[in-house]
Amino acid sequence: xxxxxxxxxxxxxxxxxxxxxxxxxxxxxxxxxxxxxxxxxxxxxxxxxxxxxxxxxxxxxxxxxxxxxxxxxxxxxxxxxxxxxxxxxxxxxxxxxxxxxxxxxxxxxxxxxxxxxxxxxxxxxxxxxxxxxxxxxxxxxxxxxxxxxxxxxxxxxxxxxxxxxxxxxxxxxxxxxxxxxxxxxxxxxxxxxxxxxxxxxxxxxxxxxxxxxxxxxxxxxxxxxxxxxxxxxxxxxxxxxxxxxxxxxxxxxxxxxxxxxxxxxxxxxxxxxxxxxxxxxxxxxxxxxxxxxxxxxxxxxxxxxxxxxxxxxxxxxxxxxxxxxxxxxxxxxxxxxxxxxxxxxxxxxxxxxxxxxxxxxxxxxxxxxxxxxxxxxxxxxxxxxxxxxxxxxxxxxxxxxxxxxxxxxxxxxxxxxxxxxxxxxxxxxxxxxxxxxxxxxxxxxxxxxxxxxxxxxxxxxxxxxxxxxxxxxxxxxxxxxxxxxxxxxxxxxxxxxxxxxxxxxxxxxxxxxxxxxxxxxxxxxxxxxxxxxxxxxxxxxxxxxxxxxxxxxxxxxxxxxxxxxxxxxxxxxxxxxxx
Numbered sequence: 001x002x003x004x005x006x007x008x009x010x011x012x013x014x015x016x017x018x019x020x021x022x023x024x025x026x027x028x029x030x031x032x033x034x035x036x037x038x039x040x041x042x043x044x045x046x047x048x049x050x051x052x053x054x055x056x057x058x059x060x061x062x063x064x065x066x067x068x069x070x071x072x073x074x075x076x077x078x079x080x081x082x083x084x085x086x087x088x089x090x091x092x093x094x095x096x097x098x099x100x101x102x103x104x105x106x107x108x109x110x111x112x113x114x115x116x117x118x119x120x121x122x123x124x125x126x127x128x129x130x131x132x133x134x135x136x137x138x139x140x141x142x143x144x145x146x147x148x149x150x151x152x153x154x155x156x157x158x159x160x161x162x163x164x165x166x167x168x169x170x171x172x173x174x175x176x177x178x179x180x181x182x183x184x185x186x187x188x189x190x191x192x193x194x195x196x197x198x199x200x201x202x203x204x205x206x207x208x209x210x211x212x213x214x215x216x217x218x219x220x221x222x223x224x225x226x227x228x229x230x231x232x233x234x235x236x237x238x239x240x241x242x243x244x245x246x247x248x249x250x251x252x253x254x255x256x257x258x259x260x261x262x263x264x265x266x267x268x269x270x271x272x273x274x275x276x277x278x279x280x281x282x283x284x285x286x287x288x289x290x291x292x293x294x295x296x297x298x299x300x301x302x303x304x305x306x307x308x309x310x311x312x313x314x315x316x317x318x319x320x321x322x323x324x325x326x327x328x329x330x331x332x333x334x335x336x337x338x339x340x341x342x343x344x345x346x347x348x349x350x351x352x353x354x355x356x357x358x359x360x361x362x363x364x365x366x367x368x369x370x371x372x373x374x375x376x377x378x379x380x381x382x383x384x385x386x387x388x389x390x391x392x393x394x395x396x397x398x399x400x401x402x403x404x405x406x407x408x409x410x411x412x413x414x415x416x417x418x419x420x421x422x423x424x425x426x427x428x429x430x431x432x433x434x435x436x437x438x439x440x441x442x443x444x445x446x447x448x449x450x451x452x453x454x455x456x457x458x459x460x461x462x463x464x465x466x467x468x469x470x471x472x473x474x475x476x477x478x479x480x481x482x483x484x485x486x487x488x489x490x491x492x493x494x495x496x497x498x499x500x501x502x503x504x505x506x507x508x509x510x511x512x513x514x515x516x517x518x519x520x521x522x523x524x525x526x527x528x529x530x531x532x533x534x535x536x537x538x539x540x541x542x543x544x545x546x547x548x549x550x551x552x553x554x555x556x557x558x559x560x561x562x563x564x565x566x567x568x569x570x571x572x573x574x575x576x577x578x579x
Contacts, residue, residue: 014341017348021149025109034109037102044095045158049165051088056173056318058084064311099154106150114142117354140230141350145343152340160329167326171197174319177312178299199298200320204327207287215280215334221273223342228269232262277335284332291328295320362419362428369429370395371512371542376426378409378416383423386412387562390426394512394542399535401553402546404562410546411439413562414514417544435510439517441497443489449482452504461507469503472533474526494521502530506537513538515545524551531555 025031058081065073118138178196192198239246239255246255295317302308308316325332365371372394378387386409394400404410415421417428418436443451449458449466467479475496492500498521505513513534519527527549534543545552553559 010341014344018149018153018344021110021344021348021351022153024113025106031109034102034105037098037105041095041099041102041154042158042161044091044098046162046165047091048088048095049162049169051084051091052166052322053169053173054084055081056170056315056322059318060311060315062311063314064309067310099158103150103154107146110146110150111142114146114351114354117351118142138350140226140233141347144230145226145347145350148343149340149347152336152343156333156336156340159333163326163329166322170319170322170326174200174316174323177308177316177319178302196295196298196316196320197323200295200323201327203291203294204324207283207328210283211280211287211334214283215276215338217276218273218280218335219338219341221269221276222339223346224269225266225273226342226346228262228266232259232266235259235262280334287328291321291324294324362417362430365429365431371431372417372429372544374417374426374428374430376416376424376428378413379423379425380409380412381423392417392544392560394544396511396540396542397535398542398557399531399555400542400544401556401559402544402562403548403550403553403559406548408562410562411516414516414544414546417512418514431511433509433511434514435505435508435512436514437501437505437516437518439520441489441501443492443497443500445485445487447483447485448478448488451488451500452482452507454504456508465507469506472506472537473499473503473530475499475503495526498522499526499530502534505534509538509541511541513541513543515543515547517547518545519547519549519552524549527552528555 026034058077062074062077062081065077175194175197178194180191180193180195236259239259246252296313298320299308299313299316303310303313365373370393372392374390374392376390377385378390380386390413392400402410402413412421414436416424417430418434419428419430447458449461449463452458452466452469453461463482466482467476470476470478488500489497498518501518519530522530528551531543531545531552532555534541545556
């Protein structure tokens with residue numbers, strides 16, 4: 001009893017979570033067409049119940065005519081059968097076609113909603129990551145779980161309503177056909193009307209109870225399966241992206257062992273899952289086979305007594321099967337319900353994190369003010385002080401060099417100034433037009449002109465503009481490859497990738513430019529030339545550069561040297577002595 005109550009509470013919780021996930025798509029005015037499409041799909045899918053009722057009546061008439069050797073009635077019934085089945089085929093096929101269109105329409109809307117929050121301008125995806133709140137494999141949540149949720153939800157809704165309507169329709173037929181049965185118990189006579197209906201109810205409830213008891217562990221095992229499969233897949237992707245580092249360090253043996261360990265977790269879960277599914281299959285397969293003979297066995301006394309013709313017996317058999325199937329919807333849908341609950345829970349936990357309003361850690365600089373003014377103490381994610389008493393002002397056209405030993409917090413300082421590191425105390429005022437380039441450059445598999453225009457659109461610029469900036473940064477050989485879509489991260493050297501980033505800055509013209517070791521792969525002459533190019537072409541922009549290249553102090557307007565006392569030492573165009 002306690003298990004049943006717990007499972008009921010869990011189902012209600014899952015339904016509330018599902019409502020939370022579905023509301024952004026189904027609760028808006030533009031979803032009117034989707035609602036109409038859903039109603040059409042339901043109407044067409046449920047109309048098959050009417051066809052089944054007609055076929056049930058046809059069965060009775062056909063077998064009665066067969067028993068009576070009525071050839072004229074048999075030919076008429078065969079023609080009627082062809083018409084019924086032809087219409088049923090049309091309804092079933094078009095219902096499935098429209099359902100698939102509805103699935104994609106819902107998936108598009110839900111994907112757009114989740115992506116808009118995950119990749120919002122407020123940097124929600126990064127905020128979750130740095131606060132260790134990001135769930136495992138968000139890519140799988142968006143790509144796989146959204147699809148599974150939508151497909152399973154529609155399938156379960158349609159089959160549930162179909163079963164409910166089938167139960168109402170065929171329970172009436174079964175009640176009328178089975179008549180009543182009289183029996184004696186303790187010297188008392190009893191008459192049970194519609195006895196086949198009650199037999200069917202008891203028979204099915206026993207099946208539901210046993211199915212629930214046998215299949216109870218499947219929900220948690222399905223959740224574990226999705227998580228472990230996603231972990232294994234993400235591990236494969238990570239090794240593929242780091243193939244050069246693995247090959248260079250001869251790390252294949254280690255990586256193979258790590259991947260096999262993840263796969264063994266998948267296999268262990270799989271063996272547990274199929275063991276419980278085997279036990280459940282023993283019961284469900286046996287239940288289905290027994291259900292084919294059970295109605296004949298229970299109705300046989302009336303048939304042998306001559307109270308039923310062969311057609312009536314066949315109608316009872318089919319009606320019993322339809323009612324048992326409708327009541328047994330829970331039995332045959334148990335695996336899918338368990339998988340659906342696991343999918344809803346995983347996706348809900350992800351979306352709830354995305355819907356939390358992130359705290360904006362910076363203020364927008366007033367119109368006409370300097371691109372950056374900051375006074376702050378910097379902390380790590382655990383709240384420990386990294387740097388204190390930081391005061392930075394970057395004016396238009398200036399180049400600020402930030403130096404210090406590795407690990408002291410230079411990159412974290414840039415993240416804070418860019419607005420997506422919230423762990424600090426103080427005040428930051430900066431321009432909303434900002435571009436931060438991290439040490440690990442991001443070059444997705446796209447067209448070259450898309451990479452140059454990023455984060456803007458390539459349509460915002462002309463081909464001549466693309467060619468001009470490529471020539472300015474020393475990449476004229478790429479002028480005729482703007483439409484080429486390849487893995488540019490593999491195609492270009494480290495220095496060429498950094499030159500490409502400078503070309504991107506020249507196109508987008510941000511007022512505040514934050515560079516994290518963006519000249520590390522360039523020689524001294526090239527690095528100095530590109531930084532001077534930025535100052536020349538973008539006179540209204542301020543540039544902050546983190547670098548270990550001490551020669552850049554010669555062209556910097558101001559320099560910040562970070563030392564171990566968490567103090568900031570400011571100098572102008574002088575070497576950083578605290579390195």
